[in-house]
Amino acid sequence: MAKLGKRTRAAREAFAGKEDITVEEAVALIKGNANAKFDESIEIAMNLGVDPRHADQMVRGTVTLPNGTGKSVRVAVFARGAKAEEAQAAGADIVGAEDLMETVQGGTIEFDRCIATPDMMPVVGRLGKVLGPRNLMPNPKVGTVTMDVKEAVEAAKGGQVTFRAEKAGVVHAGIGKVSFDADKLAENIRAFVDAVSKAKPAGAKGAYMKRVSLSSTMGPGVSVSVDSATGN
Numbered sequence: 001m002a003k004l005g006k007r008t009r010a011a012r013e014a015f016a017g018k019e020d021i022t023v024e025e026a027v028a029l030i031k032g033n034a035n036a037k038f039d040e041s042i043e044i045a046m047n048l049g050v051d052p053r054h055a056d057q058m059v060r061g062t063v064t065l066p067n068g069t070g071k072s073v074r075v076a077v078f079a080r081g082a083k084a085e086e087a088q089a090a091g092a093d094i095v096g097a098e099d100l101m102e103t104v105q106g107g108t109i110e111f112d113r114c115i116a117t118p119d120m121m122p123v124v125g126r127l128g129k130v131l132g133p134r135n136l137m138p139n140p141k142v143g144t145v146t147m148d149v150k151e152a153v154e155a156a157k158g159g160q161v162t163f164r165a166e167k168a169g170v171v172h173a174g175i176g177k178v179s180f181d182a183d184k185l186a187e188n189i190r191a192f193v194d195a196v197s198k199a200k201p202a203g204a205k206g207a208y209m210k211r212v213s214l215s216s217t218m219g220p221g222v223s224v225s226v227d228s229a230t231g232n
Contacts, residue, residue, distance in 0.1 A: 015220045022228040026214045027185045033219055034178040040217040041071065042180075044189060045172040046196055047211040049204060052165040056203030059165040062142045063195035067184040068159035070177035075156045076100065076111035078120040078138070083149050087115070090153035098123060104130055111136070113156040115144045135164055163196060171196055178216055189214070193229045 018029060027042075034040045050057040076094040077087035078101075087095045094100065094111055101123050114131060116124045116138040124131075124138055131137040138144040142162050146152050163171045175188045193212065200208050212229045215221035 015222055019223050020225045021222065023186045023189050023224055024182065024228075026222050026224045027182045027189075029222060030214060030216050030219060031178055031182060031185075034216045036216075036218045039070070040178045040219070041069075041174045042176050042178060042185060043172060043215050043217070044175050044192055045170060045213045045215075045221070046193070046209060047213075048165060048169045048171060048196070049207045049210050050165055050169045050201060052167060052169060054203055057201050059169075059171060059196065059199050059201055060139075060142060060163065061195055061199040062155075062160055062162045063192055064155060064158065064160045065175060065188045066159075066191055067176065067180060067188050069161060069174055069188075070180060071174060073113055073156055074111040075113045075115065075153055077149060077153065078114070078116035078124050079149060080117075080120070083117050083147070087149045087153055090150040091157055092149075092153050101127060109134070109136070113144070113162070114138050115146070115149065115152045115156070117147055117149065118145055121145060135162070161192065163192075163199075189224075189229065190231055194231075197230060 015029065030042060048059060050059055052058050074093045077084070077092040078097060079087050079095060080097050084095050096103070097120060104127050114136045121138070128137060140146070143152055143155070161173050163173050165171050173192060175192050176185045197209065209226050209230070212224045212226055213221045214224055
């Protein structure tokens with residue numbers, strides 16, 4: 001069994017016995033024990049009472065965090081002509097059409113968000129097996145298939161987060177950095193939880209939000225009271 005480092009042992013001891021605490025307590029605990037040499041991200045994971053294998057139980061959506069994510073987001077846009085120029089002017093990192101499709105097919109994916117105009121979907125559709133598993137496939141339900149390229153690019157750059165339930169019914173996302181003020185992190189957390197709450201599908205039965213956990217990039221996780229996370 002691998003020997004734990006001093007920092008890891010200290011973090012685990014600090015988190016021991018802490019369960020279902022308030023958002024504010026969890027943020028303070030994580031910030032106080034994040035000792036990496038870089039600005040760690042803070043992640044949220046939510047276990048939901050859904051089975052995404054059924055279409056009427058899929059959970060997906062977007063939310064613009066009030067205080068941003070602290071992360072630089074690389075945006076790719078599939079567009080031609082005037083819309084391609086609009087994307088570049090809005091700050092898109094990569095803009096293309098068939099040429100971009102070939103680049104992605106070749107295994108080069110140097111972006112975190114993918115946007116497409118509706119007319120480009122026949123081209124983008126060929127990349128389903130590549131972009132789908134990475135949750136990068138443009139989708140009109142989350143605003144990434146749109147003619148309003150400028151707004152979509154600016155939203156992606158400005159702290160918009162997309163979420164989608166995985167096979168086990170888990171939704172996760174980055175909601176800020178350890179360097180953020182505690183109150184700003186708490187505000188981001190509740191904004192994200194609220195968005196997931198509003199995305200509850202018609203087919204969900206029983207308890208919808210089962211568990212909410214927070215963690216930093218290099219730290220242990222801690223469970224948060226669902227009532228505190230939802231502001232109840």
